[in-house]
Each structure stands twice: as structure tokens, then as C-alpha cells.
Amino acid sequence: MNRAELLACPECDLLQSDSAVPRPRKALCARCGAVLYQRHPHGLERTAALTAAALALFAIANAFPILSLELQGERTSATLAGAVSALWSQNMQLVAALVLFTAVLMPLAELAALAWLLAPIFVGGRAPRFGAVFRLLQFAQRWGMVDVFVLGALVSFVKLGHLANVEAGVALWSFAALMLVMAAIEANFDPRDLWARVAPL
């Protein structure tokens, strides 16, 4: 059997072969049901396009206010950076760091790592430090929490709605769109295909 056709399930270690013809779009482990891989005809091209869109949305989401509040004629608004600095100034540095890490740094690291890994393959090259950046991508996918943040912003929106006049800011819509685009990246990105292109066996 060809080395490229050997698969060990990452969750139960069962050795399986990937020699079925035609290859399925999505393969599940025969024993524990874990997803072994998802294949898409133009998965990497789509992932690259979605990454570019996500980077633009990320910039907008961080530059504009998420919510603004009107209370007794006074208007205030919250950006993500403002939320981090507000927690910091209340002596909650660790919580501020956690918000910065999960809502800003890790989503940015995920998108930057994807761009770094994908851009060179379209000109037939291989990005420097490929393995290390790929491991960063795996780590960032676990710790980036754009989806949870969007739900948190919606809960805050409703909670504040009882006290005052709240308005959704541009960044709330951008974050919601970013959440959808990042979900689409996860559905289209095929790491096996990426490794096969940069390091064929």
C-alpha cells in the first residue's frame, strides 16, 4: 500500500486506507466516527479567497464601534479595543488579556497563518517555516472565538436594551459576517490537500 493512502484516525488510532475510488468527499473513521478528512474540488482556492475577505472584515470589525448607547442625551460606544482597555483599567488585566487573546489575537493569527501558507502555493512555492506556521494555525483555530464573541455581543445588546437606547454598530455586523466567513473557511479548508501539494510523497 502507498504511504499516501495510509490513514490513522487522530481520535482512536485505527489504521485505515484511503484507496477507495472515487474518493469520498468526507471520510469518517470506521470505528469511532471521527472526521478523517473533508475534500473539496477547489478547497484551497476557496479558502484563500475566503481568507482575503475575512481579513478585510476583521479590520472593519476592530476599527468601528460594536454597540453605542444613548442615556440621558449622552452617547457612548464600545469598540473591542475599548472593551479590553476598560477591563484593564478596572484592575482586571488577566480578563482583559483573555478577551484580547481569544477575540483579536487568535482570529488574526488564524487568518495570517492561512494567508502565509496558501499564498505561495499558487505560484508553486512553499512558505518558509511551513510546519511551525501550520502548528500555529491548529492552535489558533482552537483558541479563536469570534463566534462566541458575536453571541456575547447579541446578549449584551438585549441586556442594554432594557436600560437605554442601544444601537448596533458597524463592527457588530462585520463580526457577524466574519463569523460566517470563518465557518466557511473551516468547511472548505483541506489540510491533507495542502500537505499533498507542498510535500508530495
Added chain:
Amino acid sequence: MNASAASLGLLSCSTCSLVSRAPAGEAVCPRCNSALHSRKPGSIGRTWAFLIAAMALYVPANTMPIMATSSLFGSQDDTIISGVVFLWEDGSWYLAVIVFVASILVPLAKIIGLVVLLLSVQLGVDWRADQRARLYRLVESIGRWSMLDIFVVALLVTVVQLTALASVRAGPAALAFGAVVVLTMCAATSFDPRLIWDPVKGPREQPAAA
């Protein structure tokens, strides 16, 4: 073919998923140079360490105030559960359910789920491995949603602190709760689900029925 890679002297790479033959000494993936391990090193000990720390902090996370609100009309300390009760009584029962599930049920389910997985692996049982594998996937995928309350507090603190009439401050439970989320996520990452399957014998290895 019905055998684990480890039982055939093979190692799979957690970075690029290449399956290669295990050498005598330290193993490195021939394709991507990542360190190879048959099972995550020290998995059970690390998972217990993170989990016990998370259990200890779960108590202050739920009993201490997560948010203190003060305005002209007085001040109020909110714990996670009193926040849920407030939303429920206010008629936002759907939000109350979301916050209750994300902040109270999810961390508790994760802690109990991981304890069950750890004990079953340490006792070497092969009972219902498929369901325990599903439990592990559940624990791993729901964990992140507990961050919900931290994000809500962060946003409320920011918009309200800037107004002159009221102020909202994050309470000590925010720190404890954030730590519970991080620690339980680290615990889930440290656990190696392949340990669930190691005591399970394939059909070939099972003794023939009498």
C-alpha cells in the same frame, strides 16, 4: 485490517497526518519534522491537573459577583446565576436559557465528562468506547461557548462606565470564571482520546465464542 497504528509499530503525525514507522529513539515526522508521539505524553496526569484546578475555581466563579452595577438608584452585585434569574424575570427567557447553558451547564458538563473519561481510561475498561468517544468530541466542541459571559461583561463594562449616571465593574468571579474556561479547554486538549480505544480488542484478537 483492524488494528491501531501503534500496535503495528506505526506513528501518525498530529501536524501533517503522515503515518510512518516508529524508529528506536526519538521520533520525528519524515515529512514535516514535528515530534511524533504514539500517545500524548503525560496525558492523564496533565488532564487531572488542569481539571482539579478548574474544579477548585468553579466554586468562586459561581458564588462571587461577576458584575457590580451602581447608579443613582443604588448598587447591586450580580453573580452568574442572579444574572440568569434577572433575565428570566425580565421576560428574556431565551437569553436566560442561553446564558444558563453556556455559563453553568457547559462547564459542569465538561468537568463531569472529563472525570468519567479519565476514570474509565485509568480503570482500563472497554465498555461503550464509541459512546465515550462521542462524549469526548462533545466536551471538546462545547468548551469555547463558556466564554460568553466574559464577553458580555467586557462589553457592558465598556459602554456603561463611560456614562456619568451609572457604572458597571467586573467582579472577582470574572477572573475565576475565565480561568475555569481556559483550564477546562487545556484539560480537554491534554486528554488523548486514543486511550479510550487502547483496551478495546479488535474482532481478530477477541477469543472465539464458546
